[in-house]
Amino acid sequence: MKFTNAVVTGAAGGIGRALAARLRSEGTHVVLADIDADALTATAGELGGEAVPADVSDAASMAALAAAAPDTDLVCLNAGIVGRDLGVPWEVSAEDWARVFAVNAGGVSNGLRAFVPGMLASGRPGHILITASLAGLVTFPAGGAYAASKHAVVALAEQAALSLAGTPIGVTMLCPALVRTGMSPEGEDPADIADAALTAIRAGRFAVVPDGWGGEIERRGRWLASGEQPSLPNVPG
Ligand SMILES: NC(=O)c1ccc[n+]([C@@H]2O[C@H](COP(=O)([O-])OP(=O)(O)OC[C@H]3O[C@@H](n4cnc5c(N)ncnc54)[C@H](O)[C@@H]3O)[C@@H](O)[C@H]2O)c1
Numbered sequence: 671m672k673f674t675n676a677v678v679t680g681a682a683g684g685i686g687r688a689l690a691a692r693l694r695s696e697g698t699h700v701v702l703a704d705i706d707a708d709a710l711t712a713t714a715g716e717l718g719g720e721a722v723p724a725d726v727s728d729a730a731s732m733a734a735l736a737a738a739a740p741d742t743d744l745v746c747l748n749a750g751i752v753g754r755d756l757g758v759p760w761e762v763s764a765e766d767w768a769r770v771f772a773v774n775a776g777g778v779s780n781g782l783r784a785f786v787p788g789m790l791a792s793g794r795p796g797h798i799l800i801t802a803s804l805a806g807l808v809t810f811p812a813g814g815a816y817a818a819s820k821h822a823v824v825a826l827a828e829q830a831a832l833s834l835a836g837t838p839i840g841v842t843m844l845c846p847a848l849v850r851t852g853m854s855p856e857g858e859d860p861a862d863i864a865d866a867a868l869t870a871i872r873a874g875r876f877a878v879v880p881d882g883w884g885g886e887i888e889r890r891g892r893w894l895a896s897g898e899q900p901s902l903p904n905v906p907g
Pocket of ligand 1 (some may be wrong): 679680683703704706724725749773801802845846850851854857
């Protein structure tokens with residue numbers, strides 16, 4: 671499936687930029703959206719895309735983005751922040767809890783509200799890519815508001831996939847481990863993550879999970895089902 675008109679949030683850098691670059695290389699018209707207007711203008715100029723500054727945590731801003739991007743057939747709800755504190759829950763400030771949830775979970779829910787009704791009304795095939803994280807599939811003791819917000823993003827992606835089953839709109843959820851971006855100095859190349867996401871979309875797959883983590887995700891499911899106490903994830907060697 672070749673996409674005609676794509677929107678990517680958090681597109682000024684990192685994974686969003688890599689998604690936009692990959693789509694541009696396929697000839698897709700891409701609307702790049704980001705809260706960092708200067709970086710956005712520079713990236714859109716380099717990639718030959720259209721820059722629309724937007725704050726994903728603001729429902730009106732996302733509605734304006736959708737209005738500026740008619741006939742969208744691929745929406746990548748990718749923008750996210752780590753927050754200031756990656757500690758245990760009671761050590762994270764109330765402000766951090768609110769902002770991280772507003773951007774990470776609110777960015778996805780605002781995106782779904784802004785784009786899905788129009789995509790359904792068009793009757794045309796389309797797809798929604800949601801960037802969650804491995805941090806939303808397994809749980810460590812700390813991880814601050816980020817980890818909990820990404821569990822919320824996983825639930826939102828599942829809700830969207832279940833609700834849109836049987837419609838022409840597909841849903842894929844990207845759950846990377848570490849990726850070398852503004853968020854992390856180490857990890858995988860964002861271009862490889864973008865490739866994996868587009869390959870999964872075209873294969874009709876729901877989740878993109880890093881190699882080696884499937885067993886830990888299953889183990890979490892088993893203790894949730896059995897009532898046992900949780901235990902630390904084993905990081906695959
Ligand atoms: N880098 C990693 O290790 C990693 C791992 C798993 C998941 N992720 C997820 O990937 C996504 C992309 O992150 P990245 O790694 O490319 O980080 P990044 O910091 O390089 O890029 C994130 C982009 O989102 C933008 N942004 C932040 N708040 C915004 C807002 N309110 N509205 C619009 N744009 C906003 C930033 O300006 C930035 O350009 C995030 O959802 C992140 O949680 C990243």
